[in-house]
Amino acid sequence: MAEEHHRKTTLDGGSWLAARSTEVKFTGTQLTTTHPPTSSTSPWIQAVVPGTVLATLVKNKVVPDPFYGLQNEAIIDIADSGREFYTFWFFTTFHCNLSTNQYCDLNFRGINYSADVYLNGHKTVLPKGMFRRHSIDVTDILHPDGNNLLAVLVHPPDHPGTIPPEGGQGGDHEIGKDVTTQYVEGWDWMTPIRDRNTGIWDEVSISVTGPVKIIDPHLVSSFFDNYERAYLHTTTELENRSSWTAECSLTVQVTMELEDSICLV
């Protein structure tokens, strides 16, 4: 795939559970310490992550598929249900053992619209904004036995808006007050999305590195002599999380991919 941190493990697939926040009697701290849910106990259901609250409800047939016929009309809109109706818990477990001088980050590539993250009883608030990444250094809160409990309470956009009876482009436009996708209030080509795409909508991963990690490299090419002469400019941020000066050697290597997996060095 295009870009890879080579120590990244994505947390996706069938291991996630979800439940409506108003139906869960435990706190995030209890869910990730004394009362972790299991898939067979109501109100917990199998979750779609990455995905949205509505994707999870459709998958579990709690609501009809909104894209068939007029079924979208059968799903209550967030304007009528209130935000808490589409405020959901997502829960999973993951295994991670660190050796000396290793560090672990929990990464969310997209949350719509904000979230409270609980890992083994520790809470972190993820700030608002659909189009931003979040990375939490969880090195010190991983379980010594390697088995970790993660619960994420995802909140919808602050201004989900109300769909006027006549519909229209972007409904009542309230959604524009937030930094989130705007089509969700409906457009001339699209019915409103009832949960406004609330959810863990992009990749969740953990990454394990040594004392120094590579952050957001930037690659730029410049050309001269009619593209015969080219330069690759490479800049990166580096973070040393240890308590001592790190003596490093930093390498960049460029190989031409001739055909799949055959490289010319």
Add this chain to the structure above:
Amino acid sequence: EHLQTRNLSIPAKSRVQYTFPELFFYKPNLWWPNGMGKQSLYNVVISIDVKEFGESDSWSHLFGFRKIESHIDDATGGRLFKVNGEPVFIRGGNWILSDGLLRLSKKRYNTDIKFHADMNFNMIRCWGGGLAERPEFYHYCDYYGILVWQEFWITGDVDGRGVPISNPKGPLDHDLFLFCARDTVKLLRNHPSLALWVGGNEQTPPDDINAALKIDLRLHPDFESVDENTKSMG
């Protein structure tokens, strides 16, 4: 010549920015849009070793050598695109998103974007009311040679030109908008298919946001390349 190692010391609990001396390539295989040539991709790997620890982190990205320029053409009033100095007749499609419940998958992206390439398209415009598309979307655009016009999250209807007039000053939190825009640029900026960042759909973002985006997205003077055949268009 395509391998370079540099030694550096990084103080405890600190974050630094490092730029390698540029790597020279003679007649690199260029990346071209669909229908104009091959989409040659190089694999760039950055790794860092720490003394008495070993390899601490590594990162890789497929990279295409290409130069994309565009400007408003006086004769037509339209935006004229050039790739590697060659003018491109743009054949593009509108894109909202793969799925209204955000069930985004590599398989779906591959299918959808290959479909656009098979239709002989060479650009996809990501509409401002949809998403900042994902790295997987851009990977397949890199692979199939589909240039991407990526709009930020402003639309005329919702931001000041709709009926009724609403949000004339865009979203409530301009700092949040700019934070999201900067983080999105960092997420996507290494993809050769990324051709143009656009403030919004049928609407200019509020002045402060627009001014900040223009400053953030300027090409750094270090990367200007003036070629006797194609004056750099800035």
